[in-house]
Amino acid sequence: MTFFRFTAALWAAVGALALVAAPGAAQTPQSGGHLNVMLREDLPQGFAVHETSTISTSFPSMPCFNNLVVFDQLKRTESLETLVGELAEKWSWQDNYRNLVFFLRKDVKWHDGKPFTSKDVKFTFDVLREAPDAPAKLRINPRKDWYANVEAVEAADPHTVVFRLKRPQPSLLMMFASGYTPIYAAHVPPANYRTSCIGTGPFKVKEWRKGEFVDYVKNPDYFVKGRPYLDSIRYVVIENRGTRMSALQAGKVDVSFPGEMSKTIADQIKKAVPQMVVTTVGQTVSDNIIMNVKKPPFDNLKVRLAVSYAIDRRGMIQAVHQGGAVPGAALPPKPWGIWGIAEQGLAALPGYGKPAEEKAKARKIMAELGYTQEKPLKVEIGTRAIAIYVDMASFVINELKQIGIEATLKQVETAQWHAMATRGDYQIGANLTGLGIDDPDANFYENYACGSPRNYSHYCSEQVGKMIDQQSQEVNQQKRLELVLALQKKVEEEAPRPILDWKLDYFSHWPYVHNMVPQNNIYNFGRMQDVWRDK
Amino acid sequence: MKTYLAQRLGIAALTLFGMSLVIFVLLRLAPGDIVDILFSTGGYVNPSERVAIEKELGLDKPLWIQYVDWMRNMVTGDLGKSYRYDLPAWEIIRPLLPVTIELATLSMIVAVLLGVPTGVISAVRQDSTLDYVLRVVSLAGLSMPSFWLGMVIILALVAWIGWIPPMTYVPASENLKLHMIQFALPALAVGYRSSALIMRITRSALLEVMREDYIRTARAKGQGERTVIWNHALKNAILPVVTVIGIEFAFLIGGLVVTETVFNLPGIARFLVQAILWRDYPIVQTLVMFIAMVVIISNLAVDMLYGVLDPRVRYGS
Amino acid sequence: MVVVAAPGRAADPGWPETLLRFCRKKPLGAAGGFIMLVIVFTAVFANVLQTHDPIATNAAATLAPPSAAHWLGTDHLGRDIYSRILHGARVSLLVGLGSTLVASVLGGIIGLLSGYVGGKTDLVVQRVMDILQGLPLLVLALVMAAALGPSIPNVILAISIPIMPRAARVIRSSVLSIREFQYVEAARAIGLTHLRIAFRHILPNTIGPFIVLGTAQLGSAILTEAALSFLGLGVPEPYPSWGRMLSVSAAEYAQKAPWLVLFPGIAISLAVFGSNLLGDALRDTLDPRLRGA
16 A cells, blocks of 8 residues: 555656646757748749738748848837847947948858858848949839938948938838848849849748749758757748638648738637637738829819718728728827827727718718719729728728719729829729838838829828928937827828728747747748747 | 541641630730739839830830740740749749649549449430439539539538648659549549530430440340440440540640649649739740640540541541 | 421420420429529529628628528628529629620621631631630630620620630531522522521521520530639629639638538539530430431
């Protein structure tokens, strides 16, 4: 009996020890293993991040590249406070935010063995800003305007770079941290990135089988010792959405694609796989309405406001996103962003009051112009021939019907959408916009500045232009925030581009994947340097 | 026979030429081109960059020059460069071909294995309950959208056993068992559809033959029913069946478009849809010409087979 | 033996008797005919039979399972699936019948003229038809749909062009077999113009093959429309299309709401099934070659 009790106690002790030790053991990163990540479509232009503006290129390219600085890949928010150096060890603003100096790491090699120096940084940004003596040219350069304020890039010595600006611009540092700002190699023609990738990043491209997958292997010479943890990553192309979800559920892919998981799908997955780790993050992608202010009827501010009043933002969030989005103005609100107008501030803007009252206001405006539900104003609303756009447009059509605007849907194939919008060949459109960085400069210069190619509303206001310039140069963070809030209020009141909502992502991964931290912007995470998995 | 072959080859060449014109024109009728798509991935439009890219890709030349260039290059074996991938078209298409060919072949095997026996049974037991049941089941296969069948199969699998076939192509050399599993489902889905057609043709051909005089003669002579069917009826009914198999094989490739999409198989059919959406002219043109060639060759082969199997054709009528 | 009814004389008994005989002899065909009638009825009276506006979204009832309020459930935007399927019948029939009609008429005219005129013209036209037929239906329809853009008339055109050669071929062989008959010679002797002969004497004898062809192609047309809409190149919003109901959105929510995938697919299958059954039976009845000697 005593022997029995003794053995029992021994086993109990062993068991208790095991229980105590196990979780601790699981938390130390283990090296090795393979990860499968899903892709929505094949990479549109390979790894040529600087020639595209789509997450289908930037996300799968992240493991190949490094930036000067990034947002800490282990933190969910993106802000000045979470900036960490990658290729830059230290940096500092000088001369009241007019010069930005980076001190670069000395131990970095490109995937082909050549050493990384300041020449590569100067090359990248001279090409990006289309400097007059740039050594190469990008075939398509969507973010040229990000660097419009850069006067010169100097490679003082092999490990120091200085950016000289025309005027102070605190935002520039944030732009360097975007997933859209990797450093290209000076000795590789930019066109080569469309077919292969020579970067400095934690993983090397092993194979890109077109239409199927991209295979990465660990970079043994990576400058962060002991990283990356994973041996290999495969980004799998699955175009059919239903199949994507099935694949995640069955464990054929381990990680979802940023922006892919709507609330309904995430609920479905969580029900089927209770242990799936689902994190709610913002995407910094907004649903918005673009109205051509150069053509009737939307050249009339009153009609634009009527449209803004008519659309029940919260109703839309419920109907189209099943609750998986949040209302906000031109920039995403806290906690999903830093600069957005909060719930209380929104109440004063057109379209955020009680839906019935707002619609009544809209009806009054339309009645004054001679339109009623029986005799409506007929317009054509364009949108891309993709499900998420069409759903949004369908909801908007229904809302507008109730205030005296009859909108017929015109579905436009992707190939024509941007050209059509840039030409101003439309009246009103249901649009989706992703911001490469949660930053007022990136947002306002792109979408509201006179003459910007992505200002699809063709809106041009000298006053607003001045406001944009003013906040861009403001170095005091608090004062800048006030200017930005005022700017957001102004553009909602001018209503060239009413924002309907900011989408949320229910980023999911299996529990055996660790350190895969989604951020509140789909474009800036995914370096995969610190990700590891249980064996 | 030789003149017949020469004649047919001549007509085939002419047809191919005509098809190249059709596809060339149709493609360029479609609004938007690769430059629009490149800009849409960039999220903006820039007129001066557009001019530069058009020049780079040769899209600024007059249409008829572009056609002549294409024809000339194709004859010398240069199939052009993919606008999307910046790589030679052949290099991109080559790894896709075996997948589609294998899927088409497997589907055809399933179709024949399902269709011919059921057709024979149905014909022999004409108008019986079994006949009706078989006809209804086979017709159901012909009536279902193949992509729907595929979707339902995958959903059922996930819901009931939490498993789906591999999502990336597993080559036979890598893992034969997994490879066969991966191809089994789409082959069944597509084969079921084709089997319906084959079953109907087998049935009607056999019925027609069985009405012929020499069958009555054989029966009158006292030969067993099975001998009658095997030795006389089937042999003569085989011709239209072979014809349909040949034609169906070629058309299968087009029908694989949705199946490859649903099952995520990297074949030419799925790639064709993508290439059309991307206005990747060199790829679309090459793939369509390839499919056209397969169709024409199948038709030619069937005609030749006709000539071999049917003595009436061989000696001219 | 080819039975050719001389134009103008009713050679068979009254309609109701023929119909009854048909139903008894070909029960499957009758079933198919019945299914088609139901679908046509649904399409015509969709507005009356619907329980909700097929386009109206309803945030409060998204992805609802079949219930008393929504007989077949709702989709991710809260739209009633039963009503959408009713209206989808309209679209499918419109596109199916429309493209079959367009193809038959165009093909018929081409086949008629080509067969009648004969000679070099015939040869050239034949080759052109070969070209159009040389490509699989879906592939050609895909390229055409992309070329023309998404709209109902365009989809009808895109599907009819690849079907047209078949109609031309059928009509042409009819014409060829009839052209030699004595009464045509006689008509020429009297002085009737070629056109008159073609339309008054030859055309009526092609009705049989036409009907057979039509019902056979209807199924093809409906399936092709479904595939095009599934791939995103077919009938655009807001017209409910069975094929589009099956595309992206349905697949996305399929596990939570399998009715999204089941019902539109069943609808398509039923429509094609019905038209195939009917077409088979009609062909068995009307095609003289298969009639027992």
